[in-house]
Amino acid sequence: MSTSLPVSFTNPWFRRAVWTVASVLALWLVSWLAVPALLKWQLQKQGSQVLGRNVTVERVDFRPWSLALTIEGFRVASAQGDAEQLSVARVYLNAELQSVLRLAPVIDALKIEQPRVALRHLGDGRYDVDDIVQRLIARPSDAPGEPARFALFNIELQGGEFTLVDDNVGATHHLRGLAVSIPFLSNLASRRDVVTEPRLAFELNGSAFDSRAATTPFAVDRETDASLAIPSLDLAPYFAYWPSAWPVKPEAGVLQLDLKLDFAQRELPQVWISGDVAISGLKLVEGGAGVLSWERLGVKLNRVEPLARRIDLASIEWKGPSLSLSRDASGQLNLARLAKGFLPAAQPLSAKTQPTAAVVPWEVRLGQFNLDGGLVQWRDESVRPTAEMALSALRVQTRDLSWPVRAPMPFEVSAQLDQTAIGINGTATDVAAQAELLLGDISLGRFAPYIISALKPTL
Helix, strand or coil, X not given: CCCCCCHHHHCHHHHHHHHXXXXXXXXXXXXXXXXXXXXXXXXXXXHHHHHCCCEEEEEEEEECXXXXXXEEEEEEECCCCCCEEEEEEEEEXXXXXXXXXXXXXXXEEEEEEEEEEEEEEEECCEECCHHHHHHHHHCCCCCCCCCCCCEEEEEEEEEEEEEEEECCCCEEEEEEEEEEXXXXXXXXXXXXXXXXXXXXXXXXXXXXXXXXEEECCCCCCCCEEEEEEEEEEECHHHHHHCCCCCCCXXXXXXXXXXXXXXXXXXXXXXXXXXXXXXXXXXXXXXXXXXXXXCCEEEEEEEEEECCCCEEEEEEEEEECCEEEEEECCCCCEHHHHHXXXXXXXXXXXXXXXXXXXXXXXXXXXXXXXXXXXXXXXXXXXXXXXXXXXXXXXXXXXXXXXXXXXXXXXXXXEEEEECCEEEEEEEEECCCCEEEEEEECCCCHHHHHHHHHHXXXXXX
């Protein structure tokens, strides 16, 4: 009597299915065992090399069947190695299989628990993390290319703490209980379940702050918004932390904020900001001499979408700006010299250059720009005698600005040069301009230092 194996075991399709399932299970097992150890090793090794500090990680857990990653006990030591500069109790990241298919991260949930940062101000704008900052600045950056593509949903930060010890003034600032919740940040077309409502809350030096949020959970787009209002924040107490390497320093300023942050899940998830931002009474100085100041600079935001690279501003109102321009004996402008102080040292170009992808340009729109009561003071030591003059009562008005330019922009400029009225009316684009100049009686003696150097009559 002969026997035969069941048809199911001899069926080629069934054998392939069993082989596929076995392969997936084997891959899961290898990933579950190998990825945590490999990732922990690389985080400690690469982190220590990049930051120049000892980086340690207590535990890494990876679940390949759900693409869930947990990192516990992440710590960055201080420069002396006897304390913690940065620590995070737990980071939980739940990725989606779409991440592999799209070659871009799609994260269903990102939770950061109990991040702690300890910072010390040593005086004169120097901090105990200056060595990290310099290492990061000195690292060669990649050539500009297409912005990174990502989709992050249900972002939460809980129990954050920030401590700043100021040796310069003998004060310690504490920020505790920092809680941040963001429904999503995405520049990919992706719709996921959102259970997080926007929130910002913290306690700063004993003063509690909490934001407001509203949501429409049953609407198709799950639109959510949060509000942030700061009626008047004096910035003077924080100027002691201005980096000493920067050539100009602020002496006064008051910040006003009234912003609204909106989220909506549509074909492409959208995040946008609207509201008002203003800085009043700002004064910037160089070595005690004033460089720039104004009474008030206010910006009204219609809709700013940073992920989509779109900025739509209703208006910019600039009242009472005062600018000091000068040129030294070598012919260098003070603004050009100051600008160099903010730029990192140039890095040598690599011998091999990789082709870069086309960068999506920013789209900028501005409904109206008004500058009123401006003053520009000019001093030129490159001519003899030294030239000094001032442009006062400066007023600039323009509207319908856009970038890329879509239509000519009308503008009006008026000012006083001594007792001489100056007016300019016209239109302009990025490649052409047309203007009409109205100039009253003016004494050429004001320009004698420049005329003398150019006009040399002969007998």
